[in-house]
Amino acid sequence: MSIPQERRVVTAIPGPKSQELLARKQAAVPPGIGTTLPVFVTRAGGGVVQDADGNSLIDFGSGIAVTNVGNAAPKVVERVQKQVADFTHTCFMVTPYESYVRVCEKLNELTPGDHEKRTFLVNSGAEAVENAVKIARHATGRPAVVVFDHGYHGRTLLTMTLTAKNMPYKHRFGPFAPEVYRVPLAYPYRWPTGPENCAEEAAAEAIDLITKQIGPDNVAAVVIEPIAGEGGFIVPARGFLPRIAEFCRANGIVFVADEVQTGFARTGDLFACEDEGVVPDIITTAKGIAGGLPLAAVTGRAEIMDRVHVGGLGGTYGGNPLACEAALGVLETIEEEDLVAKARRIGEIMLPRLKALQERFGVIGDVRGRGAMIAIELVEPGTKEPNPTAVQEVVKRCHAEGLLVLTAGTYGNVLRFLPPLVIPEHLLEEGLGILEKAIAEL
Numbered sequence: 001m002s003i004p005q006e007r008r009v010v011t012a013i014p015g016p017k018s019q020e021l022l023a024r025k026q027a028a029v030p031p032g033i034g035t036t037l038p039v040f041v042t043r044a045g046g047g048v049v050q051d052a053d054g055n056s057l058i059d060f061g062s063g064i065a066v067t068n069v070g071n072a073a074p075k076v077v078e079r080v081q082k083q084v085a086d087f088t089h090t091c092f093m094v095t096p097y098e099s100y101v102r103v104c105e106k107l108n109e110l111t112p113g114d115h116e117k118r119t120f121l122v123n124s125g126a127e128a129v130e131n132a133v134k135i136a137r138h139a140t141g142r143p144a145v146v147v148f149d150h151g152y153h154g155r156t157l158l159t160m161t162l163t164a165k166n167m168p169y170k171h172r173f174g175p176f177a178p179e180v181y182r183v184p185l186a187y188p189y190r191w192p193t194g195p196e197n198c199a200e201e202a203a204a205e206a207i208d209l210i211t212k213q214i215g216p217d218n219v220a221a222v223v224i225e226p227i228a229g230e231g232g233f234i235v236p237a238r239g240f241l242p243r244i245a246e247f248c249r250a251n252g253i254v255f256v257a258d259e260v261q262t263g264f265a266r267t268g269d270l271f272a273c274e275d276e277g278v279v280p281d282i283i284t285t286a287k288g289i290a291g292g293l294p295l296a297a298v299t300g301r302a303e304i305m306d307r308v309h310v311g312g313l314g315g316t317y318g319g320n321p322l323a324c325e326a327a328l329g330v331l332e333t334i335e336e337e338d339l340v341a342k343a344r345r346i347g348e349i350m351l352p353r354l355k356a357l358q359e360r361f362g363v364i365g366d367v368r369g370r371g372a373m374i375a376i377e378l379v380e381p382g383t384k385e386p387n388p389t390a391v392q393e394v395v396k397r398c399h400a401e402g403l404l405v406l407t408a409g410t411y412g413n414v415l416r417f418l419p420p421l422v423i424p425e426h427l428l429e430e431g432l433g434i435l436e437k438a439i440a441e442l
C-alpha cells in the first residue's frame with residue numbers, strides 16, 4: 001500500500017486547512033448535505049484517510065461501507081486508468097460494451113441461488129431498489145410493497161417512503177408514495193419477550209399484518225435488508241429471514257434482499273443472505289460493488305426480470321464503463337485477497353473486545369453484527385433507554401484522536417464500525433484502543 005498505514009495527528013482535527021475549506025463548503029453547499037467529520041481528504045488507502053493538514057486517520061467508515069477493497073485499490077485504479085483513456089461513456093442502451101456484460105455475468109454467477117438470473121446496472125442503491133420494486137410490480141401486477149421497522153432504502157420518493165426513520169430522511173418531504181406498508185423487524189435486543197422468542201414471534205406478527213391488513217395477493221414485493229444498516233446494524237433473529245422468504249414464496253410475493261450495505265464480503269459472506277441460506281428473488285447491490293465508483297445492480301430471477309417490456313428499464317449513466325471496470329477490479333480483489341475471510345477475521349477481533357468492554361461499561365447495551373459490519377448500541381446504564389448523547393461524546397473523542405467512526409440507529413444511539421476489509425490488523429487494534437479509551441472516559 002503506497003500510503004503509510006499509520007495514525008498520525010499533527011493538528012487539531014479538523015486542522016486549519018480543513019477549517020478554511022469548511023468555510024468555503026458552507027458558502028457553496030446547502031447544510032442539508034451534512035458532514036460527519038469536516039476533514040478534507042487528500043489521499044486514502046488501506047485503513048487510513050489523509051487530510052489537507054497532513055493528518056492520517058484510521059478509517060472505520062469506508063465511506064459508508066463502500067471501500068471494502070480499500071480506497072484507490074490497485075486493481076480498481078489500474079482498470080479505471082486504462083478505461084478512462086479509451087472511452088468514458090456511450091450509454092449502454094445506445095451502444096453497449098463488454099465490461100457491463102461481464103459484470104452482469106459475474107453477479108448472476110456469484111449472487112445466492114443457482115437459478116437462471118439477469119442483472120442490469122444503475123448508479124445508486126436507491127435507484128436499484130426503485131427498479132426492484134418496478135420490476136416486482138410489473139411481474140406480479142400487484143401494487144403493495146412491504147418493508148420493515150428500522151429499514152433504510154434510499155432518499156428518492158419511493159425509497160424514502162420505504163425508509164422508516166423520519167428525521168433526517170423523510171421530514172417535510174411528503175406526500176410519500178402509496179401502497180407501502182411497514183411490519184415489525186425481528187430486533188433481538190429490543191424484542192419485548194426476549195431474543196429467544198424474537199424470530200418466531202416477529203415473523204408471525206409480520207405475516208399476520210400482511211395477511212389481515214394488506215392481503216398477500218395484493219403484495220408485489222417484500223423489501224428487507226439482511227442486516228439493517230442505517231437503522232442500527234440490527235441482525236434479525238436467526239430464523240426470521242427464512243420465515244419471511246418462505247411466506248413470500250408461498251404467496252407469489254417477490255422477495256427483495258436489499259444488500260446495498262451488506263454486500264461484497266462486508267458481513268463475512270460474499271452476500272449476507274448466504275448466512276441463513278436465503279435465496280432472494282431479486283437482490284439489490286451497490287456501495288462495495290465498485291470500490292467508490294458510482295454503480296449499483298439489480299440481479300433477479302430471469303423469469304421475473306424478463307417480463308419487463310423492451311425499453312421499460314434504463315437510464316443514461318447506468319453501468320458507466322469506468323464503474324464497470326472498477327467492479328471487475330473489486331471482484332478480482334475480493335477473490336485474490338480472500339476478503340470474505342478477512343471480514344470474518346475482523347469480526348473475530350472486534351466482537352470479543354467489544355463484548356469485554358460491555359462487561360465493564362453498562363453504557364454498552366448491545367454488541368452485534370457479523371464480519372466487518374459491527375456495532376454497539378449505547379443506553380443509559382442499567383436500562384435499555386437509548387443514549388444518543390453518549391454516542392455523540394464518544395464520536396467526538398474518537399474523531400479528535402484520529403479515528404473516523406460513524407453512527408446509526410433509529411434512536412441515534414448506535415456506533416457502527418465498517419473498516420475497509422484490507423485494514424492492517426495493527427490499525428484495527430489501535431482503533432479499538434481509541435474507542436475503548438473514549439468509552440472509559442465517558
Ligand SMILES: Cc1ncc(COP(=O)(O)O)c(CNCCCC(=O)O)c1O
Binds near residue numbers: 154286
Ligand atoms: C440498505 C441500503 N439501501 C439503499 C441505500 C441507498 O443507497 P444510495 O447509493 O445512497 O442511494 C443505502 C445507503 N445507505 C447509506 C445512506 C447515506 C445517506 O444518504 O445518508 C442502504 O444502506
